[in-house]
Amino acid sequence: MKKGTLKQILLITDGCSNEGEDPVAMAALAREQGITVNVIGVLDQYDTEDSHGLQEVEGIAQAGGGISQIVQTKQLAQTVQMVTKQAMTQTIKGVINQQLQDILGDGETVEDLPPEKRGKVMEVVDEVGETADLHVCILVDTSASMKNKLPTVREALTDLSLSLSARMGENQFCLFLFPGKRKSVQKVISWTPQLDSIKRIFEKISSHGITPTGPAIKEAVKSFSSLSRKQSLVDDDEAYDDGPR
Amino acid sequence: MTAQDNLHFAPGTLIIGKWHQNHYQLVKWLGSGAQGTVYLGRDGRRSVAIKLAKDRASLISEVNVLKQFEKLRGDPLGPSLYDSDDWLTRGGTIGFCVMEYLDGVSLSEALKRKPFDWTLVYMLQLLKQLQQLHNSGYIFGDLKPENLILMHPGHAIRCLDFGGATRIGRSVREYTEFYDRGYWGFGSRRAEPSYDLFACVMIMIYAAAGKRIARTNEPQVQLIHFVKNHPKLAPYRKTVMNAMRGNYSTADIMRRDLLQEVMTSRQSNPQMPQSRRNVRKTNAVSNRSGWKSAWLAASVLLTAYIVFVIVYVM
Ligand SMILES: Nc1ncnc2c1ncn2[C@@H]1O[C@H](COP(=O)(O)OP(=O)(O)OP(=O)(O)O)[C@@H](O)[C@H]1O
Numbered sequence: 032m033k034k035g036t037l038k039q040i041l042l043i044t045d046g047c048s049n050e051g052e053d054p055v056a057m058a059a060l061a062r063e064q065g066i067t068v069n070v071i072g073v074l075d076q077y078d079t080e081d082s083h084g085l086q087e088v089e090g091i092a093q094a095g096g097g098i099s100q101i102v103q104t105k106q107l108a109q110t111v112q113m114v115t116k117q118a119m120t121q122t123i124k125g126v127i128n129q130q131l132q133d134i135l136g137d138g139e140t141v142e143d144l145p146p147e148k149r150g151k152v153m154e155v156v157d158e159v160g161e162t163a164d165l166h167v168c169i170l171v172d173t174s175a176s177m178k179n180k181l182p183t184v185r186e187a188l189t190d191l192s193l194s195l196s197a198r199m200g201e202n203q204f205c206l207f208l209f210p211g212k213r214k215s216v217q218k219v220i221s222w223t224p225q226l227d228s229i230k231r232i233f234e235k236i237s238s239h240g241i242t243p244t245g246p247a248i249k250e251a252v253k254s255f256s257s258l259s260r261k262q263s264l265v266d267d268d269e270a271y272d273d274g275p276r
Numbered sequence: 277m278t279a280q281d282n283l284h285f286a287p288g289t290l291i292i293g294k295w296h297q298n299h300y301q302l303v304k305w306l307g308s309g310a311q312g313t314v315y316l317g318r319d320g321r322r323s324v325a326i327k328l329a330k331d332r333a334s335l336i337s338e339v340n341v342l343k344q345f346e347k348l349r350g351d352p353l354g355p356s357l358y359d360s361d362d363w364l365t366r367g368g369t370i371g372f373c374v375m376e377y378l379d380g381v382s383l384s385e386a387l388k389r390k391p392f393d394w395t396l397v398y399m400l401q402l403l404k405q406l407q408q409l410h411n412s413g414y415i416f417g418d419l420k421p422e423n424l425i426l427m428h429p430g431h432a433i434r435c436l437d438f439g440g441a442t443r444i445g446r447s448v449r450e451y452t453e454f455y456d457r458g459y460w461g462f463g464s465r466r467a468e469p470s471y472d473l474f475a476c477v478m479i480m481i482y483a484a485a486g487k488r489i490a491r492t493n494e495p496q497v498q499l500i501h502f503v504k505n506h507p508k509l510a511p512y513r514k515t516v517m518n519a520m521r522g523n524y525s526t527a528d529i530m531r532r533d534l535l536q537e538v539m540t541s542r543q544s545n546p547q548m549p550q551s552r553r554n555v556r557k558t559n560a561v562s563n564r565s566g567w568k569s570a571w572l573a574a575s576v577l578l579t580a581y582i583v584f585v586i587v588y589v590m
Contacts, residue, residue, distance in 0.1 A: 153337055199447075
């Protein structure tokens with residue numbers, strides 16, 4: 032059996048998009064291509080909870096088939112890794128539910144099984160979550176209001192890498208900032224198995240007033256096809272040498 | 277997903293399992309956590325703990341782990357699992373499990389109230405239990421005082437919450453930052469015995485400081501400094517540092533080292549009063565010898581006097 036790959040976009044933002052495509056539509060577009068979109072809304076004590084931007088956070092995650100979570104800056108690290116793992120479980124369960132439907136029909140889901148069988152299914156979900164390959168494209172909002180939250184974001188991402196690298200499956204990460212220096216979205220790290228050495232990247236950022244969330248999600252979706260192209264190239268090469276990925 | 281955030285029910289509420297048809301009555305609310313709400317209940321003949329889950333999937337994972345531990349020999353670590361089922365309410369289906377009711381105080385309470393000597397006793401006990409758990413191929417994962425309970429008679433340690441239990445070699449399922457070695461820069465989140473042993477160190481640090489100390493910019497330096505300089509921890513620093521650095525591959529080795537340090541520090545720890553007693557004792561000795569010489573002098577004089585009298589009278 033072929034080992035599956037889970038694809039996720041992780042969006043970290045504190046508010047409302049104001050430029051380019053509708054981010055909710057772009058999230059739906061991602062989902063259409065088998066990519067889950069998770070969104071984390073970061074607040075500090077000065078932000079109010081009921082702002083319009085937070086509605087957007089939920090909307091994007093819903094359209095992207097993922098999870099959204101609003102957190103205070105200091106809880107960011109634990110939330111980022113939890114959301115990522117929960118979203119993996121959710122995706123895997125979704126796939127299993129679909130297969131159950133094919134077998135049992137009638138809108139039967141894992142939840143409808145007796146506890147003993149459900150336990151078996153959950154073991155499988157755990158197993159897959161532990162061994163599957165995971166590709167996460169991270170989008171960080173660097174608009175002006177995010178500026179003082181960025182050191183914590185950086186820490187949270189290092190922590191995420193630490194959590195995921197303990198899994199048995201392989202990981203690939205890439206990192207986009209928006210708005211970027213010249214373009215609206217800027218790729219700062221291309222696909223890599225480990226997210227260390229991201230300290231410098233966040234220090235060089237100049238913050239703008241615009242928040243092009245939609246274009247950022249679109250770029251992220253595109254990046255997944257570049258990864259699979261790169262990997263198939265590597266696969267072709269493997270016949271000749273075991274070169275680095 | 278059906279998220280049941282409101283899991284509050286009045287005492288007396290009857291719960292009937294959908295699959296196994298067992299009846300339970302809620303007696304008292306015990307506590308709520310991230311995963312759900314726990315009630316004291318009765319199943320007719322005995323008291324039980326009933327956990328109503330927010331999310332049925334995570335309950336199932338926990339039940340799976342509890343079932344694993346049922347098979348373990350020796351002292352039971354967690355509560356026995358009696359039943360797991362679904363309860364159909366008007367608000368939706370709620371997953372629940374029924375387990376042994378563990379009566380006691382949580383370790384977080386006990387650590388606050390008892391002197392540090394007790395922390396060491398609890399640690400030695402915990403390490404013994406962890407070894408058993410590790411032998412079965414699992415680590416505890418989310419090890420913290422809040423998840424440990426001291427049973428009412430006898431102070432035996434039992435574990436309440438197995439949500440973090442993870443097969444060795446996997447990535448740790450659930451953790452609490454303060455007790456997590458990754459958070460302090462002391463290693464990975466891969467499930468191995470040394471992951472739990474690091475959490476033991478943090479429990480000791482928590483007990484010594486009386487609170488969760490805040491992480492600084494250089495967490496490794498910070499912890500090492502704390503252990504070496506805290507008067508309560510310094511006597512055990514060899515073991516503590518080894519565990520912190522991940523040098524122990526099993527709980528047994530750490531237990532053996534800790535035990536040795538505890539036993540040897542017992543003799544040197546109450547050093548102050550003991551040496552003072554020694555001083556007093558030597559004083560007493562020298563006093564007595566003083567008396568002896570005085571008495572000797574007196575008896576020599578007396579003998580001389582008697583001899584003199586005898587000689588004189590005769
Ligand atoms: N078997 C038991 N016997 C006695 N009390 C129990 C038992 N299980 C749980 N409790 C009580 O219920 C409370 C909540 O339980 P528990 O911590 O397992 O919930 P949780 O939702 O898993 O929490 P979290 O995962 O956030 O720690 C505990 O603090 C404890 O006091």
